[in-house]
Amino acid sequence: MRNTLRYTLVSLAFCAGAQVSAETVALKNFTLIDGTGRAPVANQALIMTDGKISWVGPVSKLRVPNSAETQDLQGKYVMPGIIDSHVHLGLVNGIEQDYSKFYDRANVEKQLKIYAAYGVTTVYTLGTDGDSIHELIADQRRIGRIDMARVYTAGRGVVFKGSYGGVVGLDQSVATPAETSAMVSRELAKGDDFVKLWMDDEFGTIGERMPYQISNAVITAAHAGGKKAVAHIFYYDNAAALTQEGIDGFMHQVRDRIADPALANQMKAKGVWQIASTLSREASFTYKLLPFVDDPFFSRAVAPSTIANLKDPARQQRLASSPLFPRYQAVLNNAMASLATEARAGVKYGMGTDSGPSARFPGYFAHWEMDLMVQSGLTPLQVLTAATSTNAKFLGLTDVGTVAAGKWADLLVLDKNPAADIRNTRAINSVYIAGKKVPTIWETCVDRPADTCAARP
Structure with a gap:
């Protein structure tokens, strides 16, 4: 019985540790274009946990886990x-x-x-x-x-x-x-x-x-x-x-x-x-x-x-x-x-x-x-x-296409509002795939030294 109890406590501690060590990132203070066709909504936030969106909603209701990294996206626009x-x-x-x-x-x-x-x-x-x-x-x-x-x-x-x-x-x-x-x-x-x-x-x-x-x-x-x-x-x-x-x-x-x-x-x-x-x-x-x-x-x-x-x-x-x-x-x-x-x-x-x-x-x-x-x-x-x-x-994909809990955190962060002017999709600030930032076009320079690449306007 004692060995069983000890095994159970160790298992619980391991699970708790796994939760603590999960990669968690919170984004806040952005305007959300969620991909559903709903109009942009200001003052939003979301939490990404191990590459998926675990929560999204008004920044006033954001509760950031102690271990999470937080990024302030004031003035930015987030879309799928x-x-x-x-x-x-x-x-x-x-x-x-x-x-x-x-x-x-x-x-x-x-x-x-x-x-x-x-x-x-x-x-x-x-x-x-x-x-x-x-x-x-x-x-x-x-x-x-x-x-x-x-x-x-x-x-x-x-x-x-x-x-x-x-x-x-x-x-x-x-x-x-x-x-x-x-x-x-x-x-x-x-x-x-x-x-x-x-x-x-x-x-x-x-x-x-x-x-x-x-x-x-x-x-x-x-x-x-x-x-x-x-x-x-x-x-x-x-x-x-x-x-x-x-x-x-x-x-x-x-x-x-x-x-x-x-x-x-x-x-x-x-x-x-x-x-x-x-x-x-x-x-x-x-x-x-x-x-x-x-x-x-x-x-x-x-x-x-x-x-x-x-x-x-x-x-x-x-x-x-x-x-x-x-x-x-x-x-x-x-x-x-x-x-x-x-x-x-x-x-x-x-x-x-x-x-x-x-x-x-x-x-x-x-x-x-x-x-x-x-x-x-x-x-x-x-x-x-x-x-x-x-x-x-x-294609019946249920894990991409909108910004919602349970979806992959595949996100496009923009400096300007694309719902006001579609050409603002080019104002790319950052790109996330499964919650990880990937290099944007402004950080890319194909087949040449970076210092010879055309500057961002």
Whole structure:
């Protein structure tokens, strides 16, 4: 009996010690934008314990544990980390794109840290991943307290043989419904979080668009495996047909024309989400030279050689001489108007960029995307909600997307109010992932000595 009592007391002391030694940090005196769509609330505080939010509420009710570190964020704004619902990882070095040369874990992790530096704490990667992505994701979910953006993947997305989509060097094409069903089942067995298909022909220049018998097989197999199916689309007629087939979300806007209320109402009725907006993708194609190339908020995250390549007159001439170049402005205009139509109709919409391929830059494009969404007619608060809780809800994520007790402490701390001006998301003060500060873009200087990096404005 005496030995049992002694063991019990030792166990209790150990548990008490574990509680005392927990990493606890309190943040106070900030204005909270919690990601739910609620208006900003001043004079707030929160407590982070071992990387998760254990309490959030008015600073007047804050009770800080004796062992906790306290940080005063007077004048700051705290929001959930941004979620980008459409990225591609590991495809490029600078602006050179080659999956076979560049896709490895080191390059993927480098890009995930750049996303984090911009306050993008979670990404959905869209159908161009090698199998090694699953090992990285398994490690992330096992460790929990990571120092880079969290990843959810569509693995190898489905491309109709000879058609538009995917990346060179990754086997992902199918020719028959049977091949399609087998591929989706094989991918889901690897651990894909959702399934992607491409239905496009690049203005009629690349093959035949995916036939509906193939897209139907993708959707059916994904749903049979308990996962959502999403589509790369361009054309109105494909969007309408896929809506009727049961697609769960679109990863681009309708762009050959403007999505009308008829389509938007069908999407709403069928529960189809416009989970990615990708306006920045379309906007990037309208420029020979990206207008932000000398902006320190952009240039700190890319190598000097990348800047030089972007400024190369020969490259600019190649872009301008493409027969497709004159068409891109209308495509952007249609995409922005389509988003506005869908939002008015009550379609659920998220924020996604299609960053990752050549000259579509991780992290920076998320901030540009949100600016373009506001220019399309949405309010800053609507856009912030789309980029946080709405994106989390699409995949059923319950531990990110809002600032609430029980969630990971993935936080973006800003010097200015993004609900007043969406460009204030660029006023990054600090970024937390699982309660740990990670280097921000203002503390990052890619491939050069820090003293040669452009200063913060």
